[in-house]
Amino acid sequence: MSGENLLARTDEAQLYRDLSRSNLVTTWKWFAGAGILSLVLLWGIGVFVYMMMTGMGVTGLNRPVFWGILIVNFVFWIGLSHSGTLISAILRLTHATWRAPILRAAEAMTAFSLMVGGLFPLIHLGRNWRFYYTIPYPNERGLWPNMRSPLMWDAVAINTYLIGSLTFLYVGMIPDLALLRDKSEGWRRKLYSILSLGFRGTHAEWRRYHRASTLFAILIIPVAVSVHSIVSWDFAMAKVPGWHSTIFAPYFVVGAIFSGIAGVVLVMAVLRRVFRLERVLTPLHFDNLGKLLCMMSLIWGYFYFTEFLTVWYNRNPEEWEVFSSYGKSFLPVFLLMIMCNFVIPFPMLCMKKVRRSIPAISFASFLVVVGMYCERILIVTASLARRNDPFIWHNYFPTWVELSITAASFAMFGLLYMIFSKLFPIMAISDIKERLFHTTERAFGGASVEAIALVEEGEEEGSE
Amino acid sequence: MSSFVLIGLFDGVEPAAKAGHALRALPLAAENITSISGVPLPDGSVTWDPRPIRFSRYVVVFWFVGALAGLALALATYLLYPLITAGKAIISVPPTLIITYEVAMLFALLATLILGAREMGLLRFRARKVHEPRIHDGKIAVCAVVEPGEQEIRARRAMKTAGALEIRVEEGEL
Amino acid sequence: MKHRWGMAIDLDRCTGCGACVVACSAENNIPVVGEDEAGKGRLMHWIRVNRYWEEENPGARATYLPVPCMQCQRAPCEIVCPVYATYHSEDGLNAMVYNRCIGTRYCANNCPYSVRVFNWYDHKWEKPLDEQLSPDISVRSRGVMEKCTFCVQRIRRVKDQAASEGRKIRDGEVQPACVQTCPPGALVFGDLEDPESAISRLFKDPRRFRIFEHLGTEPHVVYLKRRKGAGA
Numbered sequence: 002m003s004g005e006n007l008l009a010r011t012d013e014a015q016l017y018r019d020l021s022r023s024n025l026v027t028t029w030k031w032f033a034g035a036g037i038l039s040l041v042l043l044w045g046i047g048v049f050v051y052m053m054m055t056g057m058g059v060t061g062l063n064r065p066v067f068w069g070i071l072i073v074n075f076v077f078w079i080g081l082s083h084s085g086t087l088i089s090a091i092l093r094l095t096h097a098t099w100r101a102p103i104l105r106a107a108e109a110m111t112a113f114s115l116m117v118g119g120l121f122p123l124i125h126l127g128r129n130w131r132f133y134y135t136i137p138y139p140n141e142r143g144l145w146p147n148m149r150s151p152l153m154w155d156a157v158a159i160n161t162y163l164i165g166s167l168t169f170l171y172v173g174m175i176p177d178l179a180l181l182r183d184k185s186e187g188w189r190r191k192l193y194s195i196l197s198l199g200f201r202g203t204h205a206e207w208r209r210y211h212r213a214s215t216l217f218a219i220l221i222i223p224v225a226v227s228v229h230s231i232v233s234w235d236f237a238m239a240k241v242p243g244w245h246s247t248i249f250a251p252y253f254v255v256g257a258i259f260s261g262i263a264g265v266v267l268v269m270a271v272l273r274r275v276f277r278l279e280r281v282l283t284p285l286h287f288d289n290l291g292k293l294l295c296m297m298s299l300i301w302g303y304f305y306f307t308e309f310l311t312v313w314y315n316r317n318p319e320e321w322e323v324f325s326s327y328g329k330s331f332l333p334v335f336l337l338m339i340m341c342n343f344v345i346p347f348p349m350l351c352m353k354k355v356r357r358s359i360p361a362i363s364f365a366s367f368l369v370v371v372g373m374y375c376e377r378i379l380i381v382t383a384s385l386a387r388r389n390d391p392f393i394w395h396n397y398f399p400t401w402v403e404l405s406i407t408a409a410s411f412a413m414f415g416l417l418y419m420i421f422s423k424l425f426p427i428m429a430i431s432d433i434k435e436r437l438f439h440t441t442e443r444a445f446g447g448a449s450v451e452a453i454a455l456v457e458e459g460e461e462e463g464s465e
Numbered sequence: 466m467s468s469f470v471l472i473g474l475f476d477g478v479e480p481a482a483k484a485g486h487a488l489r490a491l492p493l494a495a496e497n498i499t500s501i502s503g504v505p506l507p508d509g510s511v512t513w514d515p516r517p518i519r520f521s522r523y524v525v526v527f528w529f530v531g532a533l534a535g536l537a538l539a540l541a542t543y544l545l546y547p548l549i550t551a552g553k554a555i556i557s558v559p560p561t562l563i564i565t566y567e568v569a570m571l572f573a574l575l576a577t578l579i580l581g582a583r584e585m586g587l588l589r590f591r592a593r594k595v596h597e598p599r600i601h602d603g604k605i606a607v608c609a610v611v612e613p614g615e616q617e618i619r620a621r622r623a624m625k626t627a628g629a630l631e632i633r634v635e636e637g638e639l
Numbered sequence: 640m641k642h643r644w645g646m647a648i649d650l651d652r653c654t655g656c657g658a659c660v661v662a663c664s665a666e667n668n669i670p671v672v673g674e675d676e677a678g679k680g681r682l683m684h685w686i687r688v689n690r691y692w693e694e695e696n697p698g699a700r701a702t703y704l705p706v707p708c709m710q711c712q713r714a715p716c717e718i719v720c721p722v723y724a725t726y727h728s729e730d731g732l733n734a735m736v737y738n739r740c741i742g743t744r745y746c747a748n749n750c751p752y753s754v755r756v757f758n759w760y761d762h763k764w765e766k767p768l769d770e771q772l773s774p775d776i777s778v779r780s781r782g783v784m785e786k787c788t789f790c791v792q793r794i795r796r797v798k799d800q801a802a803s804e805g806r807k808i809r810d811g812e813v814q815p816a817c818v819q820t821c822p823p824g825a826l827v828f829g830d831l832e833d834p835e836s837a838i839s840r841l842f843k844d845p846r847r848f849r850i851f852e853h854l855g856t857e858p859h860v861v862y863l864k865r866r867k868g869a870g871a
Binding site: 202 | 502504514538539543546550566568578582584595600601639
Binding site: 055056063067125126127128132135145152153240385392 | 681760
């Protein structure tokens with residue numbers, strides 16, 4: 002039962018070497034990969050500058066589709082950022098014993114996808130060079146942002162979430178940084194010394210550290226929920242048929258967690274292979290995440306059906322035109338979405354065999370990521386393309402400019418992750434150690450099972 | 466104010482716990498003994514943490530400070546730039562609530578980071594703190610502030626009896 | 640002196656000739672984008688003439704609906720702008736400040752009438768066409784939104800003149816370019832604060848309707864319904 006799921010808990014030095022392989026060895030493959038991603042990113046930056054200098058006309062946008070896949074990317078990346086922090090916070094709070102190897106990968110994913118996603122509202126501005134008009138500071142222009150605009154809610158919320166998830170990632174890393182400081186030398190030692198803030202691991206430090214991470218987990222969950230609600234309100238506040246819907250906030254939160262979990266699975270599968278973490282990221286973790294993904298797929302299907310059903314039955318002409326366009330101009334996107342989000346992954350993920358097979362679950366997750374991207378294309382562009390007035394209806398297809406910038410965003414995410422994996426512990430070493438420390442093998446009749454000591458903190462409150 | 470710290474290195478929880486309990490029985494005050502370990506240890510297993518953890522309540526305070534800041538940010542718009550748009554009231558409540566909430570959460574998160582680090586003692590940059598890097602190889606260090614002389618000898622003996630691999634003395638703080 | 644400007648469009652009179660579009664373009668420095676861009680849905684016109692086909696061939700008939708900015712009293716475009724580039728003026732107009740606009744295009748998304756247009760490029764006026772640009776109006780750069788202003792420059796001019804002569808503005812004295820040009824006189828413009836004005840009477844006409852009235856935007860542009868019957 003155990004065996005494969007457990008690391009050798011005798012040799013901590015070996016454990017350290019295994020878990021921080023990403024830090025210790027840099028192969029030519031890393032440089033090659035980083036080089037390719039940098040080229041794609043540079044290309045994207047070049048295209049962005051071209052777009053900025055020429056005008057937004059180089060995109061496929063038109064009237065009425067004023068927002069295109071640049072905004073789709075924004076929603077997509079913010080959505081992807083969701084599960085990271087959220088999963089890790091929920092797993093921490095519920096003391097899920099299998100969480101340790103997932104935490105860091107998930108939290109880093111959140112931070113980086115937020116960084117990428119947060120750029121898109123700026124990229125898509127008509128006059129990007131005037132972006133600072135939205136920052137509230139006393140200025141000679143006598144201009145102050147309009148806090149009634151959902152875009153300002155967005156700016157404030159994403160700012161909170163980005164800072165929150167960066168600190169969450171950082172605080173989670175402090176004990177590992179202390180470990181790296183003691184194990185490394187040269188410039189790395191200097192870097193880790195500064196970053197670890199002199200954390201040593203004294204009894205008092207550990208207890209307060211635990212309290213702080215619990216607090217972070219408690220605080221970050223409502224922030225995560227609010228951020229994607231506000232992203233949905235960018236749409237739901239507008240007088241656009243297909244956008245103006247009360248279900249949007251919970252629907253977006255669910256969609257974000259759904260795509261986020263799929264993202265975590267993909268990232269974990271890549272890390273597992275690249276950094277040979279087979280002994281840490283076991284099929285058990287994929288199985289558990291697979292169960293979550295399966296459930297989210299079901300909830301997503303339920304939400305989508307609910308939204309569709311009300312419009313279908315009501316036949317409010319404005320909304321019905323949007324939804325019926327899914328069967329016409331937008332049919333390929335619609336089919337891709339339904340297949341990738343529900344029809345294929347749901348039955349797949351119901352099977353334990355699939356959840357425990359890393360290629361299979363990675364495939365299902367990939368489908369979900371594609372499906373959720375399609376969902377956002379439908380939400381953003383289809384609703385605009387079938388606005389209230391049929392005379393101005395116009396379809397939309399992105400140009401090479403938008404596609405280049407989209408590709409660059411994926412490259413940027415990959416590059417950030419690659420650099421992170423070289424500089425910081427990609428696995429939560431201390432959490433893994435703690436988990437092993439609390440685990441013993443216990444004879445249970447003829448079988449041997451894992452017994453985990455759960456340390457309940459919090460009773461000491463009364464002693465103050 | 467550096468003092469005289471005795472550091473014993475132990476090969477696991479059991480001997481470290483024995484040493485911790487023996488030092489406490491010397492008697493040494495709980496705040497003068499601590500353990501340094503690569504993993505968190507339950508309170509009382511090796512050493513005790515006599516000080517209550519206080520910063521969480523200040524996080525709540527900062528949540529309210531943040532709420533005020535958020536309120537000010539939203540109201541600033543309405544007060545500095547009193548434009549009536551779309552027949553809406555100059556001060557509109559729901560956007561104010563959203564901005565207030567987000568800024569409050571931001572303050573609470575930053576307060577957790579800063580106050581948490583402060584209470585962990587991480588912001589004492591100038592202090593010379595005792596440390597033992599070998600904890601990362603599965604060892605546990607038990608440290609005690611002792612007075613040179615008889616107390617030191619008794620503390621050394623207690624550690625030795627508990628099975629210390631190594632005992633040394635450093636000037637520094639816990 | 641308080642004003643509330645309004646426009647009435649009599650669909651019985653409108654022939655769909657498009658003179659209003661041309662007059663507006665000449666008055667407001669509106670660039671001509673060419674066939675390709677127009678096909679992409681990037682016309683810059685501040686007023687457009689919607690054409691809807693009634694019935695199938697044969698017997699197909701077109702109905703025309705000129706659509707300028709509705710100058711809504713509860714304008715959805717105004718609240719969503721993060722930088723107050725569009726706001727409500729004292730005369731009840733939706734004013735647009737080009738210099739403030741950063742081009743989020745949210746206002747255009749939130750306009751149910753889709754009358755806002757975006758400068759996808761910097762537009763050029765070939766010589767000698769640049770000579771005909773009106774000096775009263777700024778030429779908009781790429782990346783900003785623009786829309787019908789009810790020819791605010793004409794409103795200003797008349798206001799100044801009336802103020803210097805110490806009198807009230809006469810009914811019909813202010814005429815946006817589209818109203819001035821409309822050959823069948825389908826467009827009527829005036830001050831709703833003046834109960835005697837032609838526009839005030841038309842706002843009480845039983846044929847009056849507003850487009851997308853159920854959205855609650857309270858437009859200042861009303862339409863007079865077509866009467867079906869002989870000759871209609």
